[in-house]
Each structure stands twice: as structure tokens, then as C-alpha cells.
Amino acid sequence: MKFQNDKLRENEERDKRIKKNLAKIRHKIVIFSGKGGVGKTMFSCNLSYALLKDGFKVGLLDADITGPNVPKMIGLKGQPVANSEEEIIPLQKERLKVISIASLIPSDAPIIWRGPLRSTALSQFLGDVVWGELDFLIADLPPGTGDEVLTMAQKMKPDMAIIITTPQEIALTDSRRATNMAKRLNISHIGIVENMSGFICPECGYKIELFGRGGGKKEAEKLGVLYLGDIPLNIKVRERADEGIPIILEDDKADISQRIRKIARKIEEILN
Amino acid sequence: MKFQNDKLRENEERDKRIKKNLAKIRHKIVIFSGKGGVGKTMFSCNLSYALLKDGFKVGLLDADITGPNVPKMIGLKGQPVANSEEEIIPLQKERLKVISIASLIPSDAPIIWRGPLRSTALSQFLGDVVWGELDFLIADLPPGTGDEVLTMAQKMKPDMAIIITTPQEIALTDSRRATNMAKRLNISHIGIVENMSGFICPECGYKIELFGRGGGKKEAEKLGVLYLGDIPLNIKVRERADEGIPIILEDDKADISQRIRKIARKIEEILN
Secondary structure, three states: OHHHHHHHHHHHHHHHHHHHHHOOEEEEEEEEOOOOOOOHHHHHHHHHHHHHHOOOOEEEEEOOOOOOOHHHHHOOOOOOEEOOOOOEEOEEEOOEEEEOHHHOOOOOOOOOOOHHHHHHHHHHHHHOEOOOOEEEEEEEOOOOOOHHHHHHHHHHOOOEEEEEEOOOHHHHHHHHHHHHHHHHOOOOEEEEEEEEEEEEOOOOOOEEOEOEOOHHHHHHHHHOOEEEEEEEEOHHHHHHHHOOOOHHHHOOOOHHHHHHHHHHHHHHHHHO | OHHHHHHHHHHHHHHHHHHHHHOOEEEEEEEEOOOOOOOHHHHHHHHHHHHHHOOOOEEEEEOOOOOOOHHHHHOOOOOOEEOOOOOEEOEEEOOEEEEOHHHOOOOOOOOOOOHHHHHHHHHHHHHOEOOOOEEEEEEEOOOOOOHHHHHHHHHHOOOEEEEEEOOOHHHHHHHHHHHHHHHHOOOOEEEEEEEEEEEEOOOOOOEEOEOEOOHHHHHHHHHOOEEEEEEEEOHHHHHHHHHOOOHHHHOOOOHHHHHHHHHHHHHHHHHO
């Protein structure tokens, strides 16, 4: 019983720390998807920098514990350190504050953690990281509707959920599940972004509908949620992401950067 | 205490049922990946039919509880029923025995289950489904290294793990984690398949290296595991998958079908 009471008190204290820490953050956004591989992390990183470029203070929380890719995608190196109060100081890259399990463990090590342990890690990211005053905290979630997503919805209390989908039917089915989960969790604003929306052949300029096109918008209308915009598939973006450079930082004038910045402004309008 | 004892006995009995049920299955293969959206389910469905075409008895277990897409991808309709002993009779599609949570719940409903509940569902799929005598049981796992993957490795005791990757650097990093997990779980045979390996423009025939190329093979050599082959990206395969028709059943002569059948024969050789 003593052990259980200790555990209970520990949880209560952690929840208090989370509440206090998040009180300094104006808007909290979760980025998720039903299906994997639709570009959540690409979007999360570029959206964060788009918001920064608009003059806001932004933090990015990599909530994918078993497949954390944020540091790699923005070229973030190093390990966060703790201050004297045992709080974690987030790393920064071009003024973006970032926390990811990938910065804390070796890059090849498999993270074989069951749900409760993953949830504890996320609670620490929310309660024990010195985010400071932020306009936006963006959480990049793993695909599906599992433990991480539930924990983040319950502890972070986001005011917006953005569901990333590709236009193909199978991704849309999974997005429907993700959207319905966001509704059930009573998240105030829910929006859909269609990624990999068409693709231009670099040789002949032919527009290839690799995964179809337009499904995201139709789906948003059907589900009665916001449609935030679409982003085409671009080899350059993929290559630069592999090299750790978000397209928005490299080429702000590119069509894809402009589209992401437009989506960022829509989000600012909705939340402000 | 009584409740705890009941629970313990229940778990023990379930493990016994799993052992008995799986004793009738010659080879058990888990398909997984570090990153989502790399084509695990496409591969699992087509590999299952490739093995069937070679004259084997095959079962396909959809172990992705929060994003189950197997039924949609093979056009499987209907709900499995239970027999008098409360065992579940798997549905069949072209002689392939299939179990998926998607056949048991409405298609739009989000599956908001934490890890332990998802693991229980998987234990039931292993112990309470009437698989009968099988040459191969293929399990299509969710991405990452979370609860489902751990449960399947521990309860199913697979003799082979196949890691699907795309050639892009970020997918390869995640594959490294997945491969190292398979090693740590002492799975006898570990192989890598490179999916979305190049893409031909349908208009001009130009070979587009959308996600790069050849990374899977290099990675397999570096990690000291088997390299099973590569599969190019093909719009037709994606479209047919959206319509519920695996390419192998529709066009066995297509380049992509031939590549998958070659991979299937490699697997048969390795395990037989």
C-alpha cells in the first residue's frame, strides 16, 4: 500500500508540474494521422519554422517515442542537459526549442518500451522541460490512436488537432478514425492537411497523381472539420529532410514553403 | 488477491492455448518496420498470396490494432463468427485465412485502446482463432517498436522477421532500430525488403528516385542480415490496393508481382 500511495503522489505531483509548465504556453497543437508515413514529422518541423518566421515563440515536442525523427529532420545535434532543479533544458535550432527521445539515447538503439513507460516519458516532456513562455507548442505524435496519442490528449490538453493524410483511400480511412478520436477527445479545433497531393515528374513536368488527389478536402467536408490546405510531393523536400534541412529554412520562396506558410497563417487566425 | 489469482490463471490458460494453437503452424513470420507508410500491409498481403500460389497453406494476422488495413487491401468483407467452443473462425479470401480487428468493429470508429488491451486482442488472435494446420502464418505489425511488436515477438515466437524499408535515409535509421530489436528478441532469420525503390514516370518513362535507391541492400550488409529484394513504386498497385485487389491476384506476370514471388521463394528456401 505504501508503494501504491507513493506512486499516486508521484503522479499527482507530475500532473501539477505539467499544469504549471503548460500555463505559460498560449496554444498547444497536436499533429497526428491515422496512417504512418504520410509526412507528419515533415509538416511538424516546417510548420514550427513557419510560425517562428511569423514572429512567434515556438516549441516542438517529438512525441514519437519508438520512431523519433525530429532531430534528424532539422539537423539537431547534442544532448539536452538538466538544470539545478533537475528540469530539462530543451535544445534549440534556429530559435526553435526541441525535445525528442532521439536526443537522449543512441540513434541505433531500439526503444522497446511498453505503453506505460512511453507515457511516462511524454509526461516528463510536458512537465519537466523548461519550455518557458511560448506562443505555440507543437507535438508531433506517432501514427494511430495508441498510448502516446491518448496521453498527449489527456495531459497536454491541446486546443487544436491537425490530421495529416495522403489522398489515397486507405490513408483517408485511417484519417477518419483519427478525426473521430479528436472529436471524442473534445479538442476544440480540428483540421486536415493533405500531403503528397500530386507529384511533378522532374524530367517531363507531367503531373503524376501518385496517391490520387483532393481526397483530404472532401473528407474534411464530410466529417465537418476544417480543411487547412494541401502540399504536393517534392523530391527536394525529401532530400533536404534526409540532410536535416527543413525546406522553409532553405527556400522560403518555393511553392511548397509558400503553401506551408499559408497553412500556418490559417492556424494563427483560427487560434488567435 | 482472489481477483489477481483469477487473472494470473486466465493468462496462463491463454498462453497454453496459444502454444497448442501455434504448434500446428510450421513457420511464423512477422512483417515490421521502423517507420510507418513504407508498405508493410501491401507486402504482407501480396507475400501471403505469393506463398499460397506456391502451394502452401497460409494465414494472415493483422496485428495493427489502431490502424488495421488488411481487409480493405484485399477486399475482405464480413464478420468472423465463433464456433461452439467460443473459438473464432477466421474469414477467408481466395483461400487465405485472415483475422483483423477491422472485421470486428465499425470502420470509422477510432480504436482508443491502451497497450495492455491491444496486447490482449493480439493474444486472442494467436490463441483463440482456428488457424488449423498452416505452412505459414504472416503477422502484419504496426510501425515502430511498441506493445504490439513486443507482444507478438514474445507470444508468437516467430522464426523470421522481415523489415520493410524505403530507401530514404530517415526510413533506414528507423529500420536500424527495428532490425536491432529483432536481433535482441533472438528471432532466427532477419531479412530486409526495400519498397518504393525507384518510380517510373507513367508519361515519359523517366526513372524517378523518389526516395533514393539501394539503401536497403547496403543497410542489410552493414547490419549483417539477409537482403530479400526490392520492389519499385507502382501507381497501379496503389490504385488496386485502394480497390481491395492485391497485384499478385490481378496480374501475376507484372514486374512487381514477379519480384514479390521471387522474394517469397527466397523465404521458402530460408525456412524450409
